[in-house]
Amino acid sequence: MSIPPPTGPEQPQGPQQPPHHPQAAPDQQPPYPQAPHQQPYAQGPYPQGAYAQDPYQQQPYPQQPYPQGPYPQQPYQVWNQGYSPYNRPAPTNGLAVTALVLGILCFLPAVGAILGIIALTQIKKRGEQGKGFAIGGIVMSSIGVLLWVLALTTGGASDFWEGFSEAADDAGGVTFTVDKGECFNTPGGSLEGLAYDVDKVACDGEHDAEVFASFTLPSGSYPGYDEVTETADTKCYALQDQYAMDSWALPADVDVYYFTPTRQSWGLGDREITCMFGNTDETASLTGSLRNDETTLDEDQLAYLEAAHVLNVALDSAPEEPYVEDDLPGHKEWATRVSDALTEQAGLLRDHTFGSDASGAVDDIVKDLEAGQKEWAKAAKATDADTFYAHYDKGAEYIDATRTVTARKALGLATTPPTYEEGGSGEGDGGDGGELEV
Template identity: 60%
Template sequence: MAIPPPPGQQQPEGSYPPPYPHYPQYPQGGGPYDQGGPYQQPYGGTPYAPWGQGYSPFNRPVPVNGLAISALVLGILCFLPAVGLVLGAVALWQIKKRGERGKGMAVGGMVMSSVGVVLLVVALVTGGARDFWDGFRDAADDSRGSGGSAFSLDKGDCIDAPGDALEGMAYDVDTVPCSGRHDAEVFANFEMDDGSYPGDNEVTDAADDKCYTLQDTYAMDVWALPGDVDVYYFTPTRQSWRLGDREVTCMFGNTDEAGTLTGSLRNDATTLDADQVAYLQAAHLLNSAMNSAPDEEYVEDDLPGHKEWADRMSHALTEQTGTLRGHAWPDAVAGPMAALVKNIGLSQGEWAKAAEAKNPDAFYAHYEKAMKYIDPRKTVTTRKALGLATTPPAYDEDGGDQSGGGGDTGIEV
């Protein structure tokens, strides 16, 4: 993701040290060698007497105007030329009024600042300023990595976050071996659309929706995810968006702020065999349809919406049946798979009837039968034959999945 690099070490406002060392203060009219002062003349000699009122041992020089010095410095550095020009003009007025020195410095600073103003105008007209900014932006992009983020993370990377926290702002992370303890594991990256910054809430919603969808491509078997694992993400900030950052990084992390992960959570085509992948791909057809349920919890509140959902379920189960029947299963898997496919077909018929229900009561009747046929526990025998996880995910009282991975229902066949 793209978050700007951290600023340098800063002192709190108001805590800067004084510009000069602290010297002892003397009583008015006294000095370091006056009678009664904190210091006495060395070797016990007679103290020096203070100078008489109105006289000084030497002629005091006329002070130099401070603004004249500032104008000269800005002119030499060619920094803020317009400011140097103004300071030089004010310095000349003060010098004339106060009788101070520094007229040459003020004039010199104004001359050099005038040259700086001319160069600035030429740069703006010819596009030199744009070339400078483009170079600066390109350098910033390079420092953030090819992914356009402050730290470039790839799918499969395991990381430790600053302070071991996956919330708040992050300026940098450490990539560590997945075999050891770590704070998070990256399972996907995606780019948001160009345009103006959509807002914090919109960026978070986009990351939430897409990351929970992409987790199945990395951890295909949601049953294998620990119960204390959920989805986290790095997103662009308003500041990094201005520098071209559009990347969202999706990660698995521990729901316990003090907890960590050990070992990789990856289970996809790189770690599973062909039979396991074929089964899980078919299962995801049902999971996707299950996750498309209407927002209204009760059928009475949205019967048309629930009927459309039932129709999606019916079509997903039909496709799943075809996928499972079309794969050549090993002998040890063929028997349990045939029984599973039979239950899927029975469930599909009930979902089709629910899609044609005339009233909520009729919908509920077919819905309950359909769900019994695809109860997750009916898949345990097939999963065991395939060598996959065999413990169904736990659910909270609201029906949410407590197996990890956030919003996935965990229901599959």
């Protein structure tokens, strides 16, 4: 009895019949091998349909291609999830690539060599690619180590770091230094704002500024813009008399300016504040040097100006309250400082032997100073504002600037008293000053 073919939409049409096998006796082997995947005949009621009366009808074949030919075939292999029948290339070891990069750049060469050795070990165990990269990194890194050793032994490292420091300075805005006594021009002609470079010029001709002092701020974190500028303002004004000792010689339109570190340059080690003279009119410039100190003055001029400086410092320490009645104790303390300064100034002038041309005029100044000292001492002991004003007025007459013109002329110093502006310090006070950040 023949075994009918399975039903389904793919059943071939027409007279063709699939091959069949004769039924074998129980004690005989079938003439053809049985397919290992076939299921035993189904048990139970026969299925309904065209072959419902056939007791040997099989269950529908498993879902697989219909076997061709006289022999049943194995089904196609099904690939398990996560496995590809295609060969994937082995990955490249990451440490090998890193070792090669460090070796080429000569950056941390010892690290590049170590990473290359580790990469070779990993490649061998994992079957990864990148052996050439690892070997190249080891070779290049070894050369880098030798170069570093050579640089350290020959001084080349110091040259490298010096160049690196200069490049960092350029990035942070510190691209120049100007020393005491030097003059320069700024690219924009202004002494306010940010400065990235200056053009040094001779002080004999026109220039924007002349440096008269510099000092260094203490190390630590950046103190802030306000604190830096306040420190610069206070110290630069105090230092100007050491460079331009004859304040009468300063033009009225000259004031104090300064370079200060920025937050960025501070991070690169910049701590210097540079003090300079500049013109208060941005459209104008300076001509000639303003320097008059021990390098340009003779002994008599230097002795006279050093004595005058003592009194100037005391006068500049006046209380913030302009009216005595608002702060009588503060004004009395100020009068005490002025009285002491007059005593010291008179002693300095008396102890120095001036030339014959100036000795008589200087003696007259000493007499005025001693008379003025008595009045300032009385003002320091005043019990009320009216008494203070009375002695203050008399004491101020003795130290009036016009009383020194004769002696100054004999000494060869400036003879035009400085102008005093409201709220200013007087001598050479030409404006509010300013600052540049570098």
